[in-house]
Structures are given as C-alpha cells and as structure tokens.
Ligand SMILES: Cc1cc2nc3c(=O)[nH]c(=O)nc-3n(C[C@H](O)[C@H](O)[C@H](O)COP(=O)(O)OP(=O)(O)OC[C@H]3O[C@@H](n4cnc5c(N)ncnc54)[C@H](O)[C@@H]3O)c2cc1C
C-alpha cells in the first residue's frame with residue numbers, strides 16, 4: 001500500500017492570544033520570535049495514520065509539502081516518525097498561491113511519482129483554515145474522497161472509513177486510489193524516536209521547482225488566486241469579568257448562583 | 267450566468283436543519299442585492315420532497331428536491347453529481363452551503379470543478395462591487411479576514427453555524443417547486459455508504475440548550491464529568507466539553523464545543539476547567555453570558571467571562587449545584 005501524505009507547516013496554534021500579532025497593512029500575521037512553525041495538527045494525524053497502514057499492510061509512505069525552507073523541518077520530522085521519502089515543492093513562483101493553486105501544484109507533483117493507493121491530508125489547516133486544498137486535490141486528480149476520518153481500515157472491499165460527524169459517525173467504503181482527510185479523533189501522533197531522528201538526518205529531501213513539477217506558471221501564485229483579502233485584524237473582546245469571591249469557595253459559589261438569579265440568567 | 271443565489275439546504279432527520287433557515291436568510295438578502303432569485307436545493311431519501319416545500323416559506327423563490335434511496339446515506343460522489351447538474355442547469359452566480367460535514371465536503375470539489383472561488387466558514391456575507399465578499403475568522407479565531415471573490419462568475423461560500431440570523435418565516439408565501447430526477451449509478455461513484463451511527467444526546471441537545479455546562483482538561487478525568495451532570499440536571503442544561511477532554515477519550519466527539527466541534531449560543535455557558543483557547547471560544551463565544559471556574563486567575567477564559575470564580579471546581583460545583591437547586595425549587 002503506497003501512501004502520499006500532504007502536510008503543511010503552520011504557525012504554532014497554541015501561541016497565547018496576547019502574543020498573537022498581526023500586520024494590518026500587510027494583512028498578514030507577524031510570527032512571534034523564538035516560536036518555530038509546527039506541522040499542522042491534522043496533517044500529523046494523517047502522517048500517523050499512513051505509517052500505521054504501512055506497518056500493517058506494507059508499502060511506503062511519501063510525505064510532500066509546498067512551502068519555504070522552514071517547511072523542510074516538518075518533512076524531517078515526518079521522516080523521523082517513519083515516513084520513507086519526502087519531497088519539498090518550492091519555487092518563488094508558488095508564493096501567494098491560493099488553496100486551488102496549491103492543489104494544482106500538489107497534483108502535478110504527485111503525477112510525477114510512481115503511483116499510489118491513498119493520498120492522506122489533514123481536514124483543515126489551523127492557520128488560514130481554507131478547508132479547500134485536500135478536496136480540491138482530489139478533484140484535480142479525479143479521485144473519490146472521504147473527509148474527516150476518525151478511523152481507517154483496509155478491507156477486501158477497499159478502504160473502510162469512519163467519518164466523524166456532528167452527531168455520530170458515518171461509515172463509507174471507498175475504492176483505491178482515493179484521497180482521505182484525517183480528523184484529530186483518528187489517532188495520537190507518535191513522537192519521533194532517537195533512531196528515527198538519526199535515520200531521517202541521513203535522508204536527502206529533493207526540492208522540486210516549478211519546472212520540475214511541470215506546471216503552467218499562470219496557474220499558480222497570487223495572480224491566479226480567486227479571492228483577495230481586503231482587511232485583516234485581531235478581534236477585540238471587552239474582558240469585563242467580575243470575580244466572585246467569598247470566605248470560602250463554597251460561599252463564592254452560592255453568591256454566584258444568587259447573582260445569576262438576580263440577573264434572571266437562571 | 268444568472269444573478270441567482272443557490273443554497274444547499276439540509277435535513278436533520280424529519281425536519282429541515284436549522285442551517286437551512288440560516289442559509290435562506292442570508293441567501294434571500296444576497297439574491298435581493300444581486301437582483302436575482304433564491305433557489306434552494308434539498309437532497310435526501312424518503313420525505314425530502316415534502317420537507318423541501320417548507321423552504322418557500324423561508325424565502326426561496328424556487329425549490330428543487332432530489333429524493334432518492336441513493337441519497338439516503340451520504341456519499342459525496344452521489345451528492346456532487348446531483349448538485350453539479352443543478353449548477354449547470356440553474357447557472358447561479360453564488361452558491362452557499364453550511365459549514366457542516368456535508369457542506370464542507372462538497373464545496374471545495376464543486377469550486378475546483380467550476381473554476382469558482384471558495385470562502386470557507388464565513389460569519390458574514392455581502393456584495394461588494396457586484397462580487398461576493400465574506401468575513402472569515404482565521405488562525406483559530408485569533409484574527410479576522412475580510413475577503414472578496416475576484417471572479418464575476420460562480421462564487422461559493424460556507425457559513426458558520428449560529429453566525430447568521432434565521433430566515434423570517436412567511437406562511438403561505440408562493441414559490442416554484444420542482445422535483446429533480448436522480449440518476450446515479452452505484453459503480454460510477456466509487457464508494458459505498460455502509461451505515462450512519464447517530465449518537466443521541468441524553469436530555470437537552472447541545473446546539474439547542476439555553477444553558478450549557480462544559481468541562482475541560484482541568485476536570486482531571488472522565489468520572490469527574492459527573493459533577494457537571496449533576497449541575498446540568500438542576501439547570502436543565504446540556505453538557506459540553508473542550509477538545510482536550512474529547513482527545514483524552516473522556517467524552518465522545520459530539521460533545522465538543524469549538525471551531526471543529528459545535529457552535530453553541532446559550533443564554534448561559536459555564537466553562538469548568540477550560541482555559542479558553544481561541545479555538546474553543548469560536549464555539550462558546552456566541553453565548554450571551556459566560557461563567558468561568560478555573561484555578562488559574564490568568565486563564566484567557568476570564569477575558570471572555572461575565573462572572574468568574576478562581577478556584578478548584580471540586581469545591582465550587584457542588585456548592586453551586588446545591589444553591590441553584592434551592593433557587594430553582596423556590
Ligand atoms: C485546528 C484546531 C482546532 C481546534 N478545535 C477545537 C475545538 O473545536 N474545541 C476545543 O475546545 N478546542 C479546540 N482546539 C484545541 C484548543 O487549542 C485547546 O488546546 C483546547 O481547547 C484546550 O482545552 P482545555 O481548555 O480543556 O485544556 P487546557 O488548555 O489544558 O486548560 C485546562 C484548564 O483547567 C484549569 N484547571 C486545572 N485544574 C483545575 C481545577 N481543579 N479546577 C478548575 N480549573 C482547573 C487550568 O488552569 C487550565 O486553565 C483546536 C485546536 C486546533 C489547532
């Protein structure tokens with residue numbers, strides 16, 4: 001079973017709100033100093049799911065990302081977790097690509113590889129949350145897709161997927177090749193082992209440019225984007241919390257109940 | 267290209283889902299601004315046609331109903347085929363879906379296929395210079411971006427639950443109703459719906475509750491949700507959770523409140539042992555009154571709360587439950 005995982009490097013989503021800064025002019029975030037980017041959480045779930053499938057059924061896992069030099073660290077980590085190969089898609093011309101252009105770049109690059117059974121992605125990126133790239137990639141490659149998986153299994157009939165829904169689960173069987181997206185319920189990503197880190201450090205990560213990927217320059221970058229950002233800012237919250245105190249916590253709790261009653265909230 | 271707005275309405279069992287009303291509300295507004303009609307599509311198994319007629323009273327000018335056994339269980343391949351045919355036939359300028367497990371699953375594929383723009387998880391939509399404009403919280407709610415479609419042709423957006431007002435209901439409103447045929451060949455869809463397992467909430471549904479009591483990692487273990495159940499029983503509240511509590515396996519996913527869980531808008535939200543991460547507040551933020559109980563006075567949840575108690579919930583919750591019971595009984 002050969003699997004391709006598409007990952008994205010993102011700003012650490014656990015940065016506390018007070019350290020989260022934006023440049024309203026440039027309409028972009030200002031990354032805090034000394035905080036490294038991380039692999040998008042759902043992408044890490046996708047990597048873990050891929051490695052588990054490989055461990056059970058054989059084959060290899062190739063991890064791929066379109067991004068800058070920092071994205072290389074993410075690929076390294078995936079190799080250390082147990083992925084077999086990595087490809088970095090990097091070109092100035094890719095800058096400003098929207099989710100559709102990213103999907104086109106990934107699709108072209110994937111067509112250069114030797115085929116696959118499954119493409120695994122994350123259900124959403126935690127930074128810009130386009131919620132688009134993975135399923136657009138499925139469309140670009142004309143693959144059946146099943147999204148937000150909380151469980152995946154290979155069966156005789158194909159791939160058995162459990163989708164995590166608002167009010168339960170949905171079970172779908174899909175044939176290969178296919179594209180799947182992982183939700184956080186699917187697993188807890190492993191930490192790379194020391195041995196894994198050593199092995200990863202010896203692996204070369206090829207960098208593919210626009211020419212290597214073989215994509216029309218007009219189909220990527222800012223010019224090709226279908227949407228423009230017109231305004232960007234941090235929301236403000238008034239933060240007028242009234243702390244209820246008392247001789248004891250029990251007393252404070254009683255006072256809170258009374259306040260809620262006075263305000264006709266309960 | 268018409269100036270019409272197409273919405274993908276949804277069913278919730280044998281009713282129209284609330285998001286259908288939200289879509290009709292905003293869809294009506296955009297269609298009026300564009301000078302076009304509002305077309306609503308409802309897909310599903312038995313009973314879909316009857317339910318679809320209800321969309322006219324919610325503001326749709328034209329209602330399309332696709333009823334078929336193959337649409338009873340959701341597979342995006344079959345749904346996409348139906349929607350695709352409708353897009354080709356109706357040629358809408360705007361397509362709106364709800365950010366649900368169905369809406370967010372079909373929209374990107376449709377957008378790519380039709381060369382459309384797509385704005386995901388929007389909290390407001392308008393028309394600017396004839397183009398679809400949207401407000402999108404990003405970075406887990408830490409930043410807000412305003413975006414605008416660059417295309418004059420089809421623009422697609424998904425709407426965040428509870429962000430937009432429900433449609434006005436106008437009983438007796440007239441509109442066109444059409445059944446549409448469904449021809450989906452099981453082989454061509456390359457997937458097979460097996461089953462859906464619904465988790466029925468005991469008591470009040472989280473999305474509909476007037477009061478929600480939510481627990482996070484600070485509870486320390488699954489058994490401690492019992493504290494919240496007791497309080498919820500007294501207040502007739504629903505019980506929710508943070509993702510940390512769900513990820514720890516303490517409670518099932520349908521209880522998760524937040525960006526990737528449920529969006530709730532109760533009159534009262536009691537957050538217990540929840541730090542108040544932005545991604546959680548995306549779901550809890552629409553609540554009218556937030557009360558936080560947390561041992562850490564610096565926890566960001568207090569920035570969003572109206573009332574707070576700094577302290578151990580094991581002391582606070584039983585006393586709060588007792589006092590509430592006394593007040594409710596009197
Ligand atoms: C893309 C993405 C999507 C996400 N979606 C969601 C989502 O939908 N919903 C969601 O909730 N999160 C979501 N998250 C996760 C979110 O960022 C936080 O990690 C999560 O909300 C933290 O949960 P918590 O507040 O329970 O845990 P913590 O942040 O660990 O907070 C626990 C709190 O409990 C307090 N505490 C400890 N002991 C006690 C005690 N005895 N009494 C009282 N208080 C106590 C602590 O002071 C602390 O503030 C998402 C993250 C990402 C990246």
Ligand SMILES: Nc1ncnc2c1ncn2[C@@H]1O[C@H](COP(=O)(O)O)[C@@H](O)[C@H]1O
Pocket residue numbers: 006007008040042043064065066067099102106120121122123124125128129130131132133134
């Ligand atoms: N630059 C990228 N390189 C590789 N994969 C990506 C990239 N951007 C997005 N993806 C994939 O698409 C998923 C959804 O991203 P998004 O559309 O931004 O919400 C991610 O979880 C990744 O699996």
